Amino acid sequence: MITRKLRADISAAFPSLSVEELNELVPNKEELNIVKIYAHKGDAVTLYVLHKNPIFFQLEKQLFPTVYTLWRCPNMLPAFTTWPPVLQKLSGGADLMLPGVVLSTSGLPEVNRGECCAVTLVMNRAPVAVGTAAMSSAEMRNSGMKGKGVNVLHTYMDQLWAFGDKTHPPVIPVTNSPTQVEGEEEGEECEEEEEEVKDSSENVAVETACQSLQELKLAENEVLKEESVEDKEGENIDGEEGDSRSPQEQMDELLLQCFLHALKTKVKKSELPLLTSTFLRNHMVSCCPRGKQLDIKKSSYKKLSKFLQIMQRDHSLLQVKELSKGVESIVDVDWRNPELCSFKIPEDCALEKEFEEGDGACEVEYQPPEITPLYGVTARLEPLFQDAHKKKGTSLKATEVRNIITEYVKKNELVNEINKNYVIINPTLCDCLLEKSEYQEVEMLKWDDLISRTLIRMQACHEVLFPGQPPVVKKGQMEPIDITVASRGSNKKVTVIKNLEAFGLDPAMVAEALQHQVQASCVLHDCPGAKNRVLVQIQGNQVQHVGKLLLDRYQIPRKYVQGLDKAPKPGKKK
Missing domain, CATH: 3.10.400.20 (Sulfate adenylyltransferase)
Structure with a gap:
């Protein structure tokens, strides 16, 4: 329904588009x-x-x-x-x-x-x-x-x-x-x-x-020279001198080359089943040699589905199935196929690959951030940190807070001589750490109690450090990734994932990975009440798959993933 309306709106707004172009776009x-x-x-x-x-x-x-x-x-x-x-x-x-x-x-x-x-x-x-x-x-x-x-x-x-x-x-x-x-x-x-x-x-x-x-x-x-050369060679798509093949035949060869190259070097067994559209976009296109453009419509096949059918029927290279209505996926690849085994990566593609790897252009593997709890100096505690020259708003680690408090106590000779496990409360400690009801009653505190009271009264902060980037200090505690299961019409379950951005994860990439993994519909929505935040919604109770992706693949610490207990119990329907 949405697609039909969009096609009608596009056709009305841009009448110059042909039916073929409209079908290709939407x-x-x-x-x-x-x-x-x-x-x-x-x-x-x-x-x-x-x-x-x-x-x-x-x-x-x-x-x-x-x-x-x-x-x-x-x-x-x-x-x-x-x-x-x-x-x-x-x-x-x-x-x-x-x-x-x-x-x-x-x-x-x-x-x-x-x-x-x-x-x-x-x-x-x-x-x-x-x-x-x-x-x-x-x-x-x-x-x-x-x-x-x-x-x-x-x-x-x-x-x-x-x-x-x-x-x-x-x-x-x-x-x-x-x-x-x-x-x-x-x-x-x-x-x-x-x-x-x-x-x-x-x-x-x-x-x-x-x-x-x-x-x-x-x-x-x-450009003019290249155009004149191409004209002389009958609009040769690769510009090779003396090539008498038609542009369609050359595109067929380029399509087969990119297909075999992608199967041999890009596709992994763990990725299967793999959407055919994703295979074309993420794997085949990236195998196209520099200076050439892969265009299936200019080949004799015209459509990716027809090309893959022939690769399956005549070459037995792979197996394609329609796992959901109208959506085809590659479910199996025969990596022992003689045609695939004998395929050699063209020299220009191999050189380009080496260049990209040397240039750092290849995709960088995700590395989780280091998250360190911090404590901010508040106005009430500022007198306690004055000797250490720590002003209001300064963020400190727990060990730094302990060292500063210890140094303050020793400098002011507040350790109880009879029992060194206790610290005598002076007026500054009284104002900073005691409640009003304790002013007349509490004269000493144990070391652990002194430190814990200090930390409780400080402002919670945290430091996020991504590899290769300067650390970022934020107020409050680190908000975990939240996984919830909700019901949508007709009691259909959906899994919702929030706060991926805080951990440097691209919601679109996570959605795509989940879609490939569970073969279920996955969409992105604006996060209510949070600017520049997007939530991922995937059909069904997929908490177990989401947890495995976050904990195993992305190495997010378990304490920062909330909602893993909502996974379906063994033997029960999702």
Whole structure:
């Protein structure tokens, strides 16, 4: 129902999309998640998330595509082109000013005021920002290309992009050259543009554009050379000289190469069953050689399901089953298959893998934080810590508190001479540690009682130390990860997990891991009453699986995982 409505809304908002493109963006049988968030200005935003990536967002009842969607359909919106250094300004929250717009030979795109549009960079048609036109194309021309051009809502490298899998823009060559790069009077045009930029108080045009003109022109020449080579070779997708195969045949070979590479080096038996969509997104795509792009629609198979069926039927490499309605998973892989055993990783992929590992680009294994309880000096106890130069608000470890109290007692000669297990109460200790009813009655305290009273009256704090990061001190005790089981309509059970962020865990990654592990629907929701917090909800009582994931895989100490007792008892239904 949700998918059908979203498809209708997208079709109405973006009529230029073909039925095939719409089916690719919002597949009928794929699970679509809806996440409601609040922007930093307080605006309510609805995200539509597919395969972890936000594909559309709705603001004030208007639908906008994300950069992830525009990279798959780059012609979906009219686009304004700007210089690469402008992207940093846009990502920082600035709007695109007209002096920073680079005109191509086809001129300005035709837009109306308030119309949804995209922003691209010189030499690449992959959009890097989405927004609304601040004025119509006619008004832009009449203004002499001065003023604001695009009200930017979302950019590559912003928080919405970071909500997804954080992939980088593909390289899509441009067909029209920017007019500023052509001609003999390039220096004069740059100087004029710089003057326009400096006159705008809110400009985001590039003052370094003139310095990079020569580099841009060289890059453009390289693109033109590559395009001419590809034309001569019949639009060869890999650019290899003398390859007479059709682009479809080459894509078939690339698809098979990535498939075998992924099975041999990426997929582990412990991951099975593995969603086919996840296998493509996380494993096959990462095995694609640099400079090439895996596109099943350009192969003879057209669909991943058909390709996997053939790999199962004709090659006996794997087994695919539909474990839930409309969702296929890889349930078994024959790692002894002669075709898989004889497959050798191409040299360019092997070199790239070594480079990524040496460069630290591979995924870093999660390491739990070190959590240390601390105690903050309060106003009441400040006189007791004055000699140690510890002011109000200072956070100390329990051992440090004990040493300071011990030093205070010895310095003021408060140890009872008859029984050294007791400490004499002086006026400072009386004010700091005794209740009013004890003022006239208590004259001495045992050492342990003295220390425990001190710690109880201090403010609870804790220090969180992640590997490779500076420690962070927070007030209060460390809030544990909370696992609860709740009932949703028709007495259906769901497991809810909260406070993953405090331990440096990405809720989306935890949700994906659980979804693979138990093959159940898993969604993310805003955590009520907590800003920038997300809770994970998974169908069924999955407390046992959640506990195993947190304790064994992520090594979270058991005392910081709350709700493990809610796991179903053996022999009972979940």
